[in-house]
Amino acid sequence: MDISIFQNSDWRTWFEHESSREYFSELVNLVDNERKTHIIYPKEEAVFTAFRLCGFNQAKVVLIGQDPYHGEGQAHGLSFSVQAGVNFPPSLQNIFKELSSDMGFVVPSCGDLSKWAKQGVMLLNSILSVRQGSPASHKNIGWQYFTDSAIQYLSFHKQHLVFILWGNYAQSKRSLIDTSKHLIIASAHPSPLSAYQGFFGSRPFSRTNEFLRQNNITEIDWNLA
Numbered sequence: 001m002d003i004s005i006f007q008n009s010d011w012r013t014w015f016e017h018e019s020s021r022e023y024f025s026e027l028v029n030l031v032d033n034e035r036k037t038h039i040i041y042p043k044e045e046a047v048f049t050a051f052r053l054c055g056f057n058q059a060k061v062v063l064i065g066q067d068p069y070h071g072e073g074q075a076h077g078l079s080f081s082v083q084a085g086v087n088f089p090p091s092l093q094n095i096f097k098e099l100s101s102d103m104g105f106v107v108p109s110c111g112d113l114s115k116w117a118k119q120g121v122m123l124l125n126s127i128l129s130v131r132q133g134s135p136a137s138h139k140n141i142g143w144q145y146f147t148d149s150a151i152q153y154l155s156f157h158k159q160h161l162v163f164i165l166w167g168n169y170a171q172s173k174r175s176l177i178d179t180s181k182h183l184i185i186a187s188a189h190p191s192p193l194s195a196y197q198g199f200f201g202s203r204p205f206s207r208t209n210e211f212l213r214q215n216n217i218t219e220i221d222w223n224l225a
Contacts, residue, residue, distance in 0.1 A: 006048070009051065034129075041074070046077040048128070050122055052077075067126065067138065068130045080190075081117075089111075094192065162212065185202070205222045
């Protein structure tokens, strides 16, 4: 697993502590061994893309997903995002519908959310790897300790973050977040199975910018078109 992105990153202090914990070496070995016998997404160099594109000091918003897309060419280390040229998965289609409704933007032609990440949106999956065609296959191998720690570190050391929690799994992370300092925007998941149960009409993008503006923080340009 490529951990070099942390060497010259403002995540380095946190990472050096976290990677020294016993579970981390076991996790790395397990994922590396899985790659010898299975196709694992995302590619090794993309596992920590969320940390590479969104520095700790830069972070304004944390958008928590569950695990990477498990289809060929989709996952590239950012929650809900797909690489350029890849068809939008159903959840991403619904995210873009809500974005258009909430902000008035044209639905983008590309599903790569890197532009958001580079502005301070931490697109963090709780689980950072997956077997091809097997959702949640790496659910209980240790990633949750790593990403829960990152969420807690952000909550403790930062002020006025927005945590966007879509669906029950993301909302299970509420206990990691200090709500006296940060805003939680929670709703149903954008999956077609639940999007009409509270995701559509939840206005997460405008509500995020309203909170940032109230706290004198530069808003996110959500427009990807």
